Amino acid sequence: MTPEELSSAISACLRDAVADGQISVEVPDEVRVDRPKSREHGDWATNIALQLGKKAGMNPRDFAMILQERLLGIDGVTKVDIAGPGFLNITLDAAAAGELAKVIVEAGPAYGKNDALAGHIINMEFVSANPTGPLHIGHTRWAALGDSIARVLKASGAEVTSEYYINDAGNQMNVFARSVYNRMHSLPVPDGGYPGEYIKELADIVAAAHPDVRTLTEAAALPIIRHAAYTAQMADIKDTLKDFGVEFDVYFSESGLHDGGAVEKAVERLREQGHIDDTDGAVWLRTTDFGDDKDRVLIRANGEPTYFAADAAYYLSKKDRGFEEKIYLLGADHHGYVSRLKAIAACAGDDPEKNIQVLIGQLISVNGARLSKRAGNIIELRDLINWLGADALRYSLGRYPADSPMAIDPELLKKNTNDNPVFYVQYAHARSCAAARNAVAKGVERTVFDASLLTHETENDLLAALGRFPSVVAAAASFREPHRIARHIETVAGAYHSWYAACRVTPVNDGAVQDIHRTRLWLNDATTQVLANGLDLLGVGAPEKM
Template sequence: MLADLVRSTAETVLTEHGLDTAVLPATVTVERPRNPEHGDYATNVALQVAKKAGVPPRDLAGWLAEALAADVTITSAEIAGPGFINLRIAADAQGEIVRQVLDKGAGYGKGDALTGTRMNLEFVSANPTGPLHLGHSRWAACGDALGRVLTAAGAEVTREYYINDAGVQIDKFAASLIAAAKGEPAPEDGYAGAYVGDIAAEILRREPSALSLPDDERTQTFRDLGVALMLEEIKRSLSEFGTEFDVWSSEKSMYASGRVEASVEELKQHGHLYEADGAWWLKSSDLGDDKDRVVIKSDGVPAYIAADIAYLLDKLERGFDPCIYMLGSDHHGYIGRLKAIASAFDHDPAVVEVLIGQLVNLLRGGVPVKMSKRAGTMITLEDLVEAVGVDAARYALVRSSHTSTLDIDIELWTKRTNDNPVFYVQYAHARLSSLLRNASELGLTVPDAATTAAADLGLLTHEREGDLIRTIGELGRVISTAAELREPHRVARYLEDLASAYHKFYDSCRVLPQGDEQATGLTTARLALCAAARQVLANGLALLGVSAPERM
């Protein structure tokens, strides 16, 4: 790995000049320069450590460049600016990237930066009072992709869905179901839409006498069955979307198990709660929040935050660090309160990470799509999938940072042209698959892990070959960065760069022999490069939960 070579060389150079090697970072930065004329790669390690080492950056860069240029894998090492080093890599050394891909296969790009880290990733967590809407869809795609990326970076990730099955909204849902079962309009602030009638009808099918039960029993029946049926639909929608969860946690169970009462009592004992105006308050403003929060209201009923307290404590006791919450744009206030709760239980508030996602709009030709006929007041996940398909929906939702508002235009995402980003990437994979099938039909050996040693990858000297190889080699860095920054959209943008590099290579470098031409060593090398490109495209698409078709 080039970064390892640069670091070990820097360590040797520092030692030779009597300088402290402890100034070196554990991993040095080696990146591809924006301008390819500057070289294949560049490093700023001399700038990073020169001051700590007590030497001018350009002097250190000069010593390091001279040492690196002496390595057989480096064709040139030049100083640029105040102390950058631009590197050009020998073709056979670059070719080793291809060999690594074919050797590691589906494991290529995975790393160990987060090995030993147990992460809890909570996302979607929609109330079981209606279908998943467009905003939930974004978290279903982004959360699932982030979980895959974190796992690829070595973390042990538990994907968790928190079921808000207690409280006022559930009461309103039950009242709406009862009204629908009676053929009456939904109560004020209740839930409307055809789905409410469908669920009410199913409840009556299962419990024909539900409406004739005493009021409390009737309400409980509609509440329990309604939530169960809605949750079944949510699980089905998510599964069909390719999003699965390891744990489904229930707010209701937090109360039934006594965890809410126990966690509140623990905060009282540690002096983090105080009584005022007949209510119990969390001293959250002392713990970094913008204000204190009511935990137990003056009527003795727990506020919503009481269950949040119990739930976060439950996660912490299960040993997760960090606990990542993916919440909607109206949940900014949760950041301070959740971190305050962690502090109240003597944990570093950094154990809580809150990612806030922005809104999603569905358009057709630039015009907003009308509300769902079934849900009545929203566009649902199923509406999106019906409009553009699972692959396009997932890719569209992940492709942009969750911090920005997202417009998804149906006309763009259903095009079978290069204007459609997911088509562009998938087509590159299908094109490669077709080329490799054709090679097999011609009787040519497509190099794989077992046969790649016979390929002379040093023959890959064309500019477009080098561009493609170096882009292939970026997957590990992209995964590591996406995991560290919690930004899975970086994988999508990388795949588009990789598809572009492949298409340019294909247009400039003929792979298969034509007519009576005989296959050469260059043919074999290029087939190995194509096999590697296809593997990396497949690996990247898998991180997004998007299929890698072999035919389109």
């Protein structure tokens, strides 16, 4: 019996009690069950009697007694105790608890997936680095977390489009083009321009693609250089992200908004909503109506649109493309964007508490990391991948909440020891794969499954950890916190290592293969599957050998 099945059984008992007139209360869609702090208190616990007792006009313990009697009639439930003011502690028989191992193996990669967010259509924008240089450490955290959040949202039934907003409009692109032009002609870096060896690399790429560009006038060369250097830099960004295990569904161009007239159309739509003011020759969006600290200029007095106007047009584009929910993942220096983006949503007629969510990530540091030789003044993501490995980097970034500053210890990540979290989990997966290979070599196969044989204390602990995985995935999706999965699979790995030390999957020496060995192979392989599923949600590999 899985925790979800037990939860459904409790709900059914509640509905039956209502139908029989024993209680009068609205039954919730889901009854939460948790692992008790002490195994002596049973396999699972619920506080549903405390939640509903007063609503039903009853003492919670009296409510619990009604539920206790009905729960004892469920197949697989051997004991139900009432503790304190009305907690219900539930003990399952070994067969009911152990059945979970077979459920997991048969579900395979689908185990842990749920429909908690079914029907949600979500656009999730993250990274969105300017196409004027390589990705650096400041983008690393959101690349890892953004991709993992998208994965857990999809695992919980949401329809998710991951999107990268390319800031390819404005004067920064002109400065970028001039930086490449100057390097091409051995001129100094222009004021506010981009230094670094990558600019020379781009100059060489542009010259190779356009051999005559060096002979053109500056005015004629700059548009060619701008487009070719931008294309090459975006290719480098995409290649780096791919090496990091991150691929986007959509790359959305800011210049496309301007070229297609979307910015002007957005201003007119917001005017129709009644939130536009024309003051001192400029066009303002009255965002203070919805909590912003000041109104924002959309069109300057000289007729030029602001970056904020593009932000508004981009939001409306997402809305027009059918995304009810828009998630923005922004860096630590973007706190001021939260209120203004929510104000855009409100001015567009959306509910800022429902239709938009802005997540702010805190800074990270990597001890001992060196500035990039190519970029000169940044720590490149590509260098971090080459130094630490994508798996170690992604796992480390994924196991902490986004809003907590963090420092990565490279020496720890390179250790093959249990105090290195990514090694600890990946080793558990590789160890379980090795155990399965050894079992098959000794004639142990999954031809028999007798859940009643899984009675060892470490088996109970391991089954309980495996059983919580789907609820952890659902919570990670609901709260946009993939670190919950990282922490949980570390618990699974710990439970597995303890079980492996106490229980044998293969006979001792040349002993006969028994049903206990065959059944334990199911539990071993169930662990393999949960670890693989969890690592996949974090974008981390699950090695079969280490």
